[in-house]
Amino acid sequence: MNIIVLVKQVPDTETRIKVQPGTTDIVREGISYLLNPYDEFAVEEALKIKEAKGGEVVVITMGEARTEEAVRTALAMGADKARRLDGAEFLGADSYATAAALAKAIQGESYDLILCGKQAVDDDSVQVGILVAAMLGIPCVNMVTKLEVADGSVKATREIEGGTETIEAPTPCVITAQKGLNEPRYPSLPGIMKAKKKELKAVSLGDLGLAADQVGAAGSKTEISELTMPAERAAGKVFEGEPADIVPKVVRMLRDEAKVI
Amino acid sequence: MANVWVIAEVKEGKLKKVALEMLSKGKELASQVGGALEGVLVGSGVEGLASEMAKYGASKVYVADDAALAEYNGEAYANIIGKLVEEQKPGVILIGASINGKDLAPRLSAKLGAGLASDVVELGADGGKLTVKRPIYAGKAFASIKFKTDIQIATVRPNVNPVAAPNDGASAEVVKISADAGAVKAKIVDKQLSAGGKIELTEANIIVSGGRGMKGPENYKMLEDLADVIGAAVGASRAAVDAGWRAHHDQVGQTGKTVSPTLYIAFGISGAIQHLAGMSSSKFIVAVNKDAEAPIFKVADYGIVADLFTVAPIMTDEFKKLLAE
Numbered sequence: 078m079n080i081i082v083l084v085k086q087v088p089d090t091e092t093r094i095k096v097q098p099g100t101t102d103i104v105r106e107g108i109s110y111l112l113n114p115y116d117e118f119a120v121e122e123a124l125k126i127k128e129a130k131g132g133e134v135v136v137i138t139m140g141e142a143r144t145e146e147a148v149r150t151a152l153a154m155g156a157d158k159a160r161r162l163d164g165a166e167f168l169g170a171d172s173y174a175t176a177a178a179l180a181k182a183i184q185g186e187s188y189d190l191i192l193c194g195k196q197a198v199d200d201d202s203v204q205v206g207i208l209v210a211a212m213l214g215i216p217c218v219n220m221v222t223k224l225e226v227a228d229g230s231v232k233a234t235r236e237i238e239g240g241t242e243t244i245e246a247p248t249p250c251v252i253t254a255q256k257g258l259n260e261p262r263y264p265s266l267p268g269i270m271k272a273k274k275k276e277l278k279a280v281s282l283g284d285l286g287l288a289a290d291q292v293g294a295a296g297s298k299t300e301i302s303e304l305t306m307p308a309e310r311a312a313g314k315v316f317e318g319e320p321a322d323i324v325p326k327v328v329r330m331l332r333d334e335a336k337v338i
Numbered sequence: 339m340a341n342v343w344v345i346a347e348v349k350e351g352k353l354k355k356v357a358l359e360m361l362s363k364g365k366e367l368a369s370q371v372g373g374a375l376e377g378v379l380v381g382s383g384v385e386g387l388a389s390e391m392a393k394y395g396a397s398k399v400y401v402a403d404d405a406a407l408a409e410y411n412g413e414a415y416a417n418i419i420g421k422l423v424e425e426q427k428p429g430v431i432l433i434g435a436s437i438n439g440k441d442l443a444p445r446l447s448a449k450l451g452a453g454l455a456s457d458v459v460e461l462g463a464d465g466g467k468l469t470v471k472r473p474i475y476a477g478k479a480f481a482s483i484k485f486k487t488d489i490q491i492a493t494v495r496p497n498v499n500p501v502a503a504p505n506d507g508a509s510a511e512v513v514k515i516s517a518d519a520g521a522v523k524a525k526i527v528d529k530q531l532s533a534g535g536k537i538e539l540t541e542a543n544i545i546v547s548g549g550r551g552m553k554g555p556e557n558y559k560m561l562e563d564l565a566d567v568i569g570a571a572v573g574a575s576r577a578a579v580d581a582g583w584r585a586h587h588d589q590v591g592q593t594g595k596t597v598s599p600t601l602y603i604a605f606g607i608s609g610a611i612q613h614l615a616g617m618s619s620s621k622f623i624v625a626v627n628k629d630a631e632a633p634i635f636k637v638a639d640y641g642i643v644a645d646l647f648t649v650a651p652i653m654t655d656e657f658k659k660l661l662a663e
């Protein structure tokens with residue numbers, strides 16, 4: 078069973094985000110980057126399936142050179158080889174243009190299953206997996222917390238409001254990983270050493286056979302016109318003392334002053 | 339003419355509150371972009387809800403009503419709505435940013451080649467086109483988004499747009515549309531619903547949340563009692579989830595749910611940056627922590643420096659008294 082995992086590099090969740098004045102980007106200096114946490118679940122699930130059924134795990138990312146670090150993490154966890162869509166044309170993509178490029182890259186591979194994160198924790202779009210599936214004309218099960226793989230189909234349990242549902246879909250299909258799917262392994266030291274020698278191929282726009290206006294900022298259906306910071310929260314009131322005295326007061330203030338109850 | 343559409347999600351025979359919020363906002367948008375406000379209902383036994391949508395401003399409601407559509411299926415719903423959009427060509431499509439809404443919207447975006455902005459918190463218009471604002475990095479920053487396509491789709495975060503007063507006299511033209519879902523490959527084979535009508539965190543008006551300071555799973559009963567009294571949903575920090583005290587879907591934060599309730603009450607949560615990212619857009623924040631230096635107090639409107647095990651029961655009793663007045 079050959080599996081493709083889509084991975085993205087994102088700023089460490091510890092990062093204090095600042096907007097780069099006069100631009101639509103954040104301040105990049107000093108940021109450390111990680112493999113998107115949801116993509117770790119996707120990689121882990123792919124490796125578990127491979128361990129049970131054999132086959133190959135190929136990770137694909139689209140991004141500038143630094144994003145190879147995230148790909149190396151996936152390789153160090155145990156993925157077999159990697160592709161990076163490389164070139165200035167790919168940059169500035171919204172979810173649609175990202176998915177268009179990734180879908181085209183996937184078409185060049187042999188695959189039975191595609192795994193990705195449900196969400197990249199930088200743009201928080203929750204779109205790319207579903208878009209890729211639709212562009213490839215295959216089904217997608219979104220926000221999956223349990224996956225069983227059979228011959229020619231999968232059973233995926235996904236979160237819904239107030240519970241879960243199990244969906245059966247034929248393969249190939251796209252599964253987006255939600256927290257709870259598994260516990261991602263840490264790359265081992267030998268894993269990290271081996272990863273350095275694994276194939277990581279740069280794929281250009283020409284390799285994909287796409288035009289420059291189909292990808293990146295030019296191929297996007299939306300554009301960011303401005304980035305802003307959230308309004309600062311004003312300093313609040315602090316209550317110290319005997320709970321029996323202060324809690325009744327706070328509760329009344331929630332109604333009479335804050336008017337939130 | 340660029341009409342504004344609201345795709346209404348139905349839960350237990352009722353329109354979700356976010357549908358009313360979107361209609362209320364959509365009415366304003368429709369006048370700004372020079373179109374009409376229209377609704378779409380897909381489901382089973384949903385036709386009667388069209389009159390409800392009319393009260394909030396929809397002049398026309400398209401209805402696909404069929405027993406086979408009782409449960410949301412992304413492919414089926416996208417096939418039906420996608421076909422309708424291709425025929426009617428609305429300018430703006432608003433969908434609630436619920437679990438199903440976030441599943442449906444990208445399917446429509448792909449089908450229609452339409453731009454999509456997720457989880458928007460502000461909607462406006464500029465030169466006849468939709469403009470939106472949405473949180474990125476879980477709310478550590480906001481992006482203003484413009485669309486390059488004629489059809490513009492947004493999923494709208496619940497609880498950020500007020501519901502307008504209904505006009506009980508208003509009515510809408512009801513247009514029945516084909517309920518033919520076309521070819522559907524992924525099928526629901528099982529459903530497991532947890533007992534009790536739990537309030538979904540991202541849609542809750544009030545959230546009571548507990549962290550590592552709760553000390554163990556058994557103590558969440560205290561928070562559930564409080565939540566029952568004030569009609570709140572119960573959330574948790576990642577520390578509590580990772581300890582196995584609470585379910586994964588209860589986690590609030592950058593790798594959990596981003597929430598913006600009217601009131602968020604945090605018990606025994608220190609306020610790590612990933613947690614704050616997920617909840618600091620709440621309208622009002624109360625924090626209970628015995629450590630006066632805890633970072634959560636930097637975002638709290640009311641901070642109670644005390645032992646949560648003493649505070650929580652008193653708070654429950656006081657709310658009971660207050661609400662009985």
Ligand SMILES: Cc1cc2nc3c(=O)[nH]c(=O)nc-3n(C[C@H](O)[C@H](O)[C@H](O)COP(=O)(O)OP(=O)(O)OC[C@H]3O[C@@H](n4cnc5c(N)ncnc54)[C@H](O)[C@@H]3O)c2cc1C
Nearest residue numbers: 549550551575576577591592593594606608612613628646
């Ligand atoms: C990649 C990544 C993603 C993450 N995503 C998230 C996320 O989405 N959501 C999230 O929440 N975290 C997330 N975290 C974890 C985050 O960094 C913190 O570790 C976590 O939020 C801490 O949870 P806590 O506040 O419950 O626990 P702690 O930091 O241990 O705080 C417990 C608090 O309880 C107080 N306390 C203890 N006993 C009492 C008592 N009796 N009465 C009153 N107060 C008491 C203490 O003073 C303390 O402030 C993430 C971390 C990483 C690395």
Ligand SMILES: Nc1ncnc2c1ncn2[C@@H]1O[C@H](COP(=O)(O)O)[C@@H](O)[C@H]1O
Nearest residue numbers: 083084139193194196197202203204205
């Ligand atoms: N540039 C990218 N390269 C590879 N995979 C991506 C990229 N962007 C998003 N993805 C995948 O799509 C998922 C959802 O991302 P998003 O829709 O941006 O929230 C991520 O978890 C990744 O698995």
